[in-house]
Amino acid sequence: MSAPQTLYEKIWNAHVVEQRDDGTCLIFIDRHLVHEVTSPQAFEGLRVAGRRVRRPDLTLAVPDHNLPTTARLDANGNNIPIADPESAQQLEALERNAPEFGIAYIDATDVKQGIVHVVGPEQGFSLPGTTIVCGDSHTACHGGLGALAFGIGTSEVEHVLATQTLQLSRSKSMEVRVEGELAPGVSAKDVVLHITGVLGASGGTGHVIEYTGSVIRALSIEGRLTISNMAIEHGARAGLVAPDDVTYAYLKGRPMAPKGADWDTAVAYWRSLATDAGATYDKVVTINAADIAPSVTWGTSPEDVLPITGVVPDPSTFADPSKQAAAKKSLEYMGLTPGTPMTDISVENIFIGSCTNSRIEDLRAAAALLKDRKKADNVKWAIVVPGSGLVKQMAEAEGLDRIFIDAGFEWREPGCSACLGMNPDKVPAGERCASTSNRNFVGRQGPGARTHLVSPAMAAAAAVTGKLTDVRTLMD
Amino acid sequence: MQPISSVKGKAYPLGLKNVDTDIIIPAAWLKTISRSGLGKGAFQSLRSVPGNVFDDPAYTGAPILIAGDNFGCGSSREHAAWAMADLGISAVIAPSFSDIFSGNAFKNGLLAIVLPQEAIDRLMEVAKTDEIHIDLETQTVTTPFQDRFPFEIDPFRKHCLINGVDEIGLTLKSSDAISAYENKLSASQPWLSPNQA
Numbered sequence: 001m002s003a004p005q006t007l008y009e010k011i012w013n014a015h016v017v018e019q020r021d022d023g024t025c026l027i028f029i030d031r032h033l034v035h036e037v038t039s040p041q042a043f044e045g046l047r048v049a050g051r052r053v054r055r056p057d058l059t060l061a062v063p064d065h066n067l068p069t070t071a072r073l074d075a076n077g078n079n080i081p082i083a084d085p086e087s088a089q090q091l092e093a094l095e096r097n098a099p100e101f102g103i104a105y106i107d108a109t110d111v112k113q114g115i116v117h118v119v120g121p122e123q124g125f126s127l128p129g130t131t132i133v134c135g136d137s138h139t140a141c142h143g144g145l146g147a148l149a150f151g152i153g154t155s156e157v158e159h160v161l162a163t164q165t166l167q168l169s170r171s172k173s174m175e176v177r178v179e180g181e182l183a184p185g186v187s188a189k190d191v192v193l194h195i196t197g198v199l200g201a202s203g204g205t206g207h208v209i210e211y212t213g214s215v216i217r218a219l220s221i222e223g224r225l226t227i228s229n230m231a232i233e234h235g236a237r238a239g240l241v242a243p244d245d246v247t248y249a250y251l252k253g254r255p256m257a258p259k260g261a262d263w264d265t266a267v268a269y270w271r272s273l274a275t276d277a278g279a280t281y282d283k284v285v286t287i288n289a290a291d292i293a294p295s296v297t298w299g300t301s302p303e304d305v306l307p308i309t310g311v312v313p314d315p316s317t318f319a320d321p322s323k324q325a326a327a328k329k330s331l332e333y334m335g336l337t338p339g340t341p342m343t344d345i346s347v348e349n350i351f352i353g354s355c356t357n358s359r360i361e362d363l364r365a366a367a368a369l370l371k372d373r374k375k376a377d378n379v380k381w382a383i384v385v386p387g388s389g390l391v392k393q394m395a396e397a398e399g400l401d402r403i404f405i406d407a408g409f410e411w412r413e414p415g416c417s418a419c420l421g422m423n424p425d426k427v428p429a430g431e432r433c434a435s436t437s438n439r440n441f442v443g444r445q446g447p448g449a450r451t452h453l454v455s456p457a458m459a460a461a462a463a464v465t466g467k468l469t470d471v472r473t474l475m476d
Numbered sequence: 477m478q479p480i481s482s483v484k485g486k487a488y489p490l491g492l493k494n495v496d497t498d499i500i501i502p503a504a505w506l507k508t509i510s511r512s513g514l515g516k517g518a519f520q521s522l523r524s525v526p527g528n529v530f531d532d533p534a535y536t537g538a539p540i541l542i543a544g545d546n547f548g549c550g551s552s553r554e555h556a557a558w559a560m561a562d563l564g565i566s567a568v569i570a571p572s573f574s575d576i577f578s579g580n581a582f583k584n585g586l587l588a589i590v591l592p593q594e595a596i597d598r599l600m601e602v603a604k605t606d607e608i609h610i611d612l613e614t615q616t617v618t619t620p621f622q623d624r625f626p627f628e629i630d631p632f633r634k635h636c637l638i639n640g641v642d643e644i645g646l647t648l649k650s651s652d653a654i655s656a657y658e659n660k661l662s663a664s665q666p667w668l669s670p671n672q673a
Contacts, residue, residue: 017657018650024632026650028657030668038553040509051644054654057669063495086507093509130668137552137576151576153554155583155643163647165654169630171575201494202546202572236550237575258667301494322493322544322593414614421553422503441498441550443521 004276007242008173008208011148011273015131017165027168031131031147031158033313034061034103036094036128037422042158053165056102062127063091063108064115065422069412070387072109079109087374087423101161114388114414117141117355121225122388124254128243128270133160138355140231144224145251146243146273148208151232159336171237172282174207178215180289185472187365188223189357189436189455191215193232193295197305198287204236207283210275215289221250222361229356230438233302242274287359294471296342297440297453299330304440306342308458308470314338333442334450335430342468345452348376349433350409350463352456353446356420357436358387360394362456366436367400369460369474375408376466382409383425385417407463421446434462455476480585483567483610486538488529489602493544500548500556502660507516514555515562516667530563540608542599543570547588547661548577557584567610569617570598582633583643591617595625612638 005013018026032055039061046053053059066087074080082088091108098105106113106446117138120126128146133139135157142149156166176195209231216224224241231239248267251257258266293307304327306313315327317336331338336345352358352366363386375382384404386392392414395401401411418425419437421444427433429448436459437444440451452468461469505517523530541560547570548556557580560568567587581588588603589610591599594618599608602619609618612634636643663668 018653020632022631024630026647026653028654035511037506041511041554044509049644055658084507090507090509126545135552135554137550139552151552151577153552153557153580153583155554156579159644159647162644163654164650164658165647165650167632167643169632169649202574203550205546205572205575232550232576235546235574262667266665301496303494326493410619420498420503422506439496439498439550442495443500443502447502447521 001004004279006173006275006279006281007210007240007273008148011129011131012170014129020296024167024169026165026402027131029133029164029166030058031120031121031125031132031203032059032160033132033134033139033301034059035065035116035134035136036063036090036336037065038154039097040090040333041154042161044462045158046101048163049440051162051163052313053101053103056360058164059103061094061103062106062116062119064095065416065420066090067108067415068423069415069417069425071391072413073152078374086431103466110400111389114391115355115358115416117229118358118387118391121221122254122390124251124257125260125410127257128247128252129273133166137232138229140236140239141225141229141355143231143239144221144241146241146270147290148238148240150238152256171208172206174204174209174236174283174285176211176280176285176287177213178211178289179213180215180288182215182289182292185294185475186292187217187455187457188226190292190295193297193305193453194292195236195287196302197236199234199285201233201301201303201330202235204231204234207236208238208240210238210281211239216241217244220361220372222359225359226356228303233438243270253476274367294455294458294460296336296337298336298342299327299331300333300442301326302438302440302442302453304330308342308468310342312336312340312342343470345468347432347452347462347468348378348465349427349431350379350459351418351433351435351437352383353385354437355387355416356438357456358385358391360391363391363395363400363438366456366460367403369457369471370407370463371403373407373464375463378466379463382463383412383418384409385412386414388414409463418445420444421449427451434459434468477583477585477636477640477642479638480566480587481612481638483539483587485540486535487540487542487599487608487609488535488538489529489600489603490529490543491600494546494549495543496550497548497553497556498550501553501559501574505559506553506555511558512562516558518563532575539564539566540610540644541565541568541672542596542603543568544596545571547573549574552576554583557581557586561586569596569599582637585637587637589627591625595663598623635638
């Protein structure tokens with residue numbers, strides 16, 4: 001009998017094409033998602049070397065980062081040109097490269113278009129037990145379905161296009177076990193913010209993390225995708241959640257998921273992937289659900305996490321001198337004074353969207369809070385950017401768009417938007433944003449923008465009061 | 477990739493921890509479809525502050541950067557490595573790197589050298605006045621003051637860097653093994669090659 005294995009080891013071992021003496025493995029890649037920002041130089045590299053795409057059938061291209069989230073078609077159904085010439089050029093490059101290399105392409109006006117990490121699971125392109133890569137660090141997201149998914153650079157994008165493999169060394173394994181039951185008002189986003197606060201921004205470096213425990217098991221796929229999405233924010237190469245009945249119910253019937261007899265064979269295979277009893281991880285971290293409150297970031301690293309009931313920390317109280325210096329710089333950038341209660345901080349902007357929190361469940365959570373309420377007067381800009389055209393369609397069928405619009409939000413077209421400010425959606429310098437995205441880096445949402453990361457319900461609560469707010473005070 | 481076996485010269489004593497990819501190259505610079513010209517946007521937010529190390533004449537043209545823990549965290553943008561190379565940087569020394577950044581650096585012949593914080597503290601001092609020498613062959617960082625810090629590097633990466641290996645070309649030599657794997661896979665998991673819509 002073979003030694004007990006973790007989920008990560010099983011997926012890794014199933015994808016080894018070759019192993020060299022130094023331990024480096026040639027790993028087969030089952031799924032490759034391509035977007036417009038990190039692919040032009042890779043396609044150019046192929047062209048220069050006269051190389052083709054080895055497996056276009058395992059590759060899916062969709063634009064998301066640059067696309068404006070305003071209307072894409074005019075009243076006559078014609079495409080509205082993109083005003084920014086560089087963005088337009090990058091999108092045209094993908095539009096040209098995909099057919100040239102035989103890759104399926106989802107057009108900006110297709111209802112299936114959206115953020116790559118929303119589209120992959122939604123289409124059933126992302127499947128348990130597969131290896132998934134994309135030139136985007138939040139590819140870890142797909143681990144919520146039990147796929148080994150990670151972000152790669154453009155040279156690796158070119159390598160995968162040309163060979164459908166990557167030369168990789170095995171990562172270490174970590175289990176993050178979250179046990180107990182989440183309190184009302186605490187969502188998957190709060191769980192992953194809390195984990196990032198506990199591990200630190202580099203706590204997972206060199207590791208693939210498997211999230212386990214009763215809290216994870218009880219989450220929907222949307223919630224699991226949110227958690228695995230931010231694995232990279234605590235430095236992990238990838239995040240994983242073992243596939244289970246929740247996963248299979250989510251995937252069944254999706255356009256690119258297995259059908260008929262294949263479905264049954266696939267599910268039987270996926271069931272065999274769970275970590276064996278007795279398998280060990282290189283590191284184990286246990287978190288008690290009772291310790292997780294609705295959470296918010298105060299600084300410029302995702303590790304700068306506090307419960308919403310907390311106060312802005314005093315950098316001199318940090319044990320690590322390098323952290324003291326970093327915190328001081330962060331507070332200067334954020335314009336915050338130590339000791340200020342987090343709930344006293346006013347926000348002028350609200351962003352609900354991103355690959356972390358733009359799925360239907362996220363929009364439902366925000367809308368439930370906003371129903372029959374309006375945004376505060378000091379909130380100048382509040383937008384909802386659904387993760388895909390299909391999410392948008394579903395939300396509209398449920399009337400969520402009306403709730404957002406009546407509350408004073410703008411209801412936008414799908415894309416990455418104000419998460420990284422590549423398209424026109426930016427937070428003005430010196431202003432604050434309660435954002436459901438994943439990074440609060442300096443300048444991330446626009447030069448000088450100050451980001452506070454929160455859950456969708458917390459973003460909605462901040463919109464209503466105009467301040468960072470404990471969502472529990474607005475719940476019935 | 478150009479072969480690289482050593483880097484010697486001045487070093488920017490940055491020292492910051494969690495230098496993320498938005499600090500290295502902001503998103504506005506990612507709209508390019510080429511690899512070149514990104515040096516102008518490198519470390520834009522840091523360079524907007526007067527007295528920053530990058531614009532200090534003492535370090536002009538330095539080929540080495542010294543940073544704190546978790547350098548290159550955040551995005552997968554290889555533009556970060558391209559921007560640093562365009563700025564003339566050939567090596568970064570830090571206590572730790574994000575996994576994706578260190579992979580991207582490697583693909584571009586940019587050395588990402590891991591040394592403990594004590595060594596970083598010492599090199600930060602030395603960098604103010606003197607040159608630093610990184611030797612990949614012997615895996616050591618040395619200074620003119622008898623400092624000698626050994627570092628670890630993945631043997632495959634070391635081989636590729638020193639020999640300037642075209643990694644795609646190398647992998648393509650394994651085409652038969654990849655084909656054999658694909659055949660096995662299409663028999664055992666036929667659903668993995670969907671008839672795409």
